Amino acid sequence: MYHFIINPHSKTGKAKDLWQGLRKRLENEGIDYKEYFTTGRGHATQISKEICAIDNEKKTIVIVGGDGTANEVINGIDNYENVLLGYIPMGSSNDLARGLLLPKNPAEALDRVLNPKKIRAVDHGQVTFQDGFSRRFSVSSGIGYDAAICQVALTSKIKSFLNKIGVGKLTYLLIGIKEIFASIPCDATVIADGITYPIKNLIFMASLIQKCEGGGLLMAPDASDNDRKLSICLVSNISKLKILFVMPTIFFGKHTKIKGVQMITCSSVSIHTHSPLYVHTDGETHGRHTDITLSCTSDQVSIIT
Structure with missing residues (x-):
């Protein structure tokens, strides 16, 4: 199960439309996922907390947004051992994605999430x-x-x-x-x-x-x-x-x-x-x-x- 946290206002509002294309691929490939749209500052933190509280099983949370959205999601995680993060960068700065050498293209970033070749332990x-x-x-x-x-x-x-x-x-x-x-x-x-x-x-x-x-x-x-x-x-x-x-x-x-x-x-x-x-x-x-x-x-x- 993939949990996608989407900031629809990223990329000056284009993120919502870009997500529709990514969602179509998930549907076509029969991938098990849930989507959550943020509505304001701090909402991604709340969503992240709620996902982590579902059970004690390991979760895969995928951030669709910019550095600010990634920051909020990370602040909502209470047990890092139980979470694997994916990131589809759609911000104006994208410094986290730059540091992690992630693709700028959303479709390529999704492909990397669905077909992971490397998982890194990263400081915060x-x-x-x-x-x-x-x-x-x-x-x-x-x-x-x-x-x-x-x-x-x-x-x-x-x-x-x-x-x-x-x-x-x-x-x-x-x-x-x-x-x-x-x-x-x-x-x-x-x-x-x-x-x-x-x-x-x-x-x-x-x-x-x-x-x-x-x-x-x-x-x-x-x-x-x-x-x-x-x-x-x-x-x-x-x-x-x-x-x-x-x-x-x-x-x-x-x-x-x-x-x-x-x-x-x-x-x-x-x-x-x-x-x-x-x-x-x-x-x-x-x-x-x-x-x-x-x-x-x-x-x-x-x-x-």
């Missing part, structure tokens, strides 16, 4: 806020400038327009340029695996499981998604003009050698900022905070690749 991270609330992530979590970009992108008309013309990945670049001049750096203290780093004028701190975020930005070129480690990218104490020159280098992973950019590999990291900054997990924002702790969890999720 967790961010915990000061009030005890926690959230898992499969691509990245960030605080500061990159999270502010995500916040603006959630309600941006630019994102909808660029998605419609097939260049949605430019959303984060264009909003990023605008947010450079809107962002206000602040001092921070970072503690990674017990080592303290005093930070002057923090721009952002990104914690990654995958190499890319933001639609292909090679933020952590040395990241591995199965080493039980976070790859941290800290950007601080550089001028806004210099950020404009740093941004294009991130596409090629060359930013790591620029002064003001610091890369750290660790199991866990905490940060205290002198001013509240936006926080995101896999592109979904969670308001402004001054204190968060991030870690790579000990359990891994099995994904068909």
